[in-house]
Amino acid sequence: MQALHRLLRPLVRALIAKGITFPSLSRLLKQVYVEVARDEFPVPGKPQTDSRISLLTGVHRKDIKALRERRRGGDAPSPVLSRNAHLIALWTGAPDYIDGRGRPRPLPRQRSKNGGPSFEGLVSSVSTDIRARAVLDEWVRRGLARVDEDDLVHLDMTAFVPNEDFGDLAYYFGRNLRDHIAAAGHNLLGAKPAMLERAVYYEKLRPGSVEELAGYSRELGSEALVKVNQKAFELAERDKNAGDATRRMTFGVYFYSGPDDGPDGEE
Secondary structure (H helix, E strand, O other), X not given: OXXXXXXXXXXXXXXXXXXXXXXXXXXXXXXXXXXXXXXXXXXXOOOOXXXXXXXXXXXXXXHHHHXXXXXXXXXXXXXXXXXXXXXXXXXXXXXXXXXXXXXXXXXXXXXXXXXXXXXXXXXXXXXXXXXXHHHHHHHHHHOOEEEOOOOEEEEOHHHOOOOOOHHXXXXXXXXXXXXXXXXXXXXXXXXXXXXXXXXOOOOOOOHHHHHHHHHHHHHHHHHHHHHHHHHHHHHHHHHOOOOXXXXXXXXXXXXXXXXXXXXXXXX
């Protein structure tokens, strides 16, 4: 319970800041408890009854009857964010778009008569519904790309943050934290093999030292993400027609800084 208290504080901070009250969260938690008990704790060979769900969750049976058949709506990022993520995954993962050191190549803005990779070709390989120029203008405005004097487009992957659309921010907030908690929960329950879930922690640091570590972490984190993306791209191309290609994966990095923890482990 102490660990849950520590975990929930930053979540509740974000919820209060966005106007989500305790009764709203309570209703959602009740729904999730019923869903998880129904879907993930069945008794082999027996139907999942309201009484059993009530026993597992503590939710009253009269509420379970209404909740157990309710399915949540779809959850997906905006089409623009999906498109941008796909383009960056290709540019940092596909062999035609990376150099000998595994870094994204600067791309000619337009297709050449001789063929070869280009920013225009990259965009058209993902979507023919939008012009490459419109994508480039958006990326340059956001600092995600720049065009040099030779008309080559350079990618700055560190600038890829969905910081303009709250729906996109909320989507990644839910997806990334879900998988981080799932990995930690997998290890907490003693499941084998253990999943990668590690962190480096220091306190008693000066603000300048934290700023230096933040920059260093962004640099190493971006490098790690690019390398994992390249390997995942290679394996996804190999696996895409396999009948057992039914698994997904998430690899992520994060950096946080704040005041030293108090005596009870809270900020």
